[in-house]
């Protein structure tokens with residue numbers, strides 16, 4: 001039996017007072033800067049600092065110092081206006097080229113985005129347009145997604161006319177290839193593979209998926225928002241991870257998030273396309289003479305973040321990212337060892353920087369940690385405690401984390 005709604009499901013009038021947010025009103029008279037800054041300090045008083053060793057749930061971190069400097073100096077730069085900022089088209093092309101090299105796809109096209117969500121949206125939209133070109137607009141545009149795919153695809157499925165088919169994960173939390181491959185048919189609009197799920201770090205078997213899809217002429221998008229700055233470098237270091245980039249036959253587009261492990265400030269994402277027709281299909285004509293047509297979702301776009309990404313990529317180089325990844329892997333192994341010694345069960349074995357722990361009450365652990373000012377997380381759909389290793393942590397902080405977890409777990413030493 002359903003209970004009748006207490007109010008209209010579609011309210012149109014003013015909201016009741018208690019539902020309004022409290023907070024500062026717009027002052028009639030502007031306040032002096034020192035007062036504004038003092039209020040701001042109070043507003044942000046409870047925020048954590050990545051560098052204070054309390055953050056164990058975040059795939060984002062402090063940007064590289066050079067990226068912070070460039071971002072601060074170019075906040076006004078608007079990628080939506082190439083006449084005022086001719087540098088930005090070149091910067092976008094150069095960032096595309098550098099990311100394409102990281103993804104083994106020299107010559108790929110690309111679009112700078114606000115992050116992985118927008119990048120994934122553009123990849124799906126390009127696939128949808130390709131599907132409409134090839135199959136007409138009538139049929140359903142079916143998209144195959146692993147259960148481990150990021151929830152940005154839930155938003156995308158709500159926005160675009162696509163029919164999403166979800167495929168369960170295997171015991172390593174990757175999309176179950178044995179179940180996925182038989183579902184790919186020549187009229188499938190897109191297959192999405194995840195190279196580093198944000199919940200567990202699992203890396204899908206991109207070569208197997210893309211090889212099979214390519215034989216049927218079906219495009220494959222690799223969501224490497226988490227793994228883009230990890231997997232290729234870890235492979236350089238000899239880690240047994242699959243290729244995820246554009247050199248894999250059948251991969252047609254890739255999402256990367258420089259604002260995660262790339263050292264860039266938020267908002268910095270990117271989508272790469274193997275085939276120039278895909279970004280061309282995203283084109284929206286500008287209404288203004290001399291202003292470039294748009295290929296992204298946003299209109300006014302953060303050019304400062306793009307320039308900071310450009311600076312981060314050039315300052316780090318592949319070698320710098322490789323050194324960073326070697327450090328992350330060492331710290332991950334330390335965390336795994338400390339957790340195991342404290343009696344926790346790591347499950348499954350981590351592939352990237354997310355360490356998941358099987359526990360009967362992960363929420364309880366995370367709540368207790370939070371009372372002590374430490375932020376860990378629970379991957380709700382998996383029921384696993386989730387810890388993210390990042391370059392803002394050091395060994396001492398990881399030891400403190402495991403100590404706190406062991407205490408929260410029942411007073412073990």
Ligand SMILES: *Cc1c(COP(=O)(O)O)cnc(C)c1O
Nearest residue numbers: 115116117150152198223225226
């Ligand atoms: C972070 C992430 C996204 C979304 O990226 P935003 O930058 O948060 O918009 C998409 N997919 C994966 C795998 C991610 O880790």
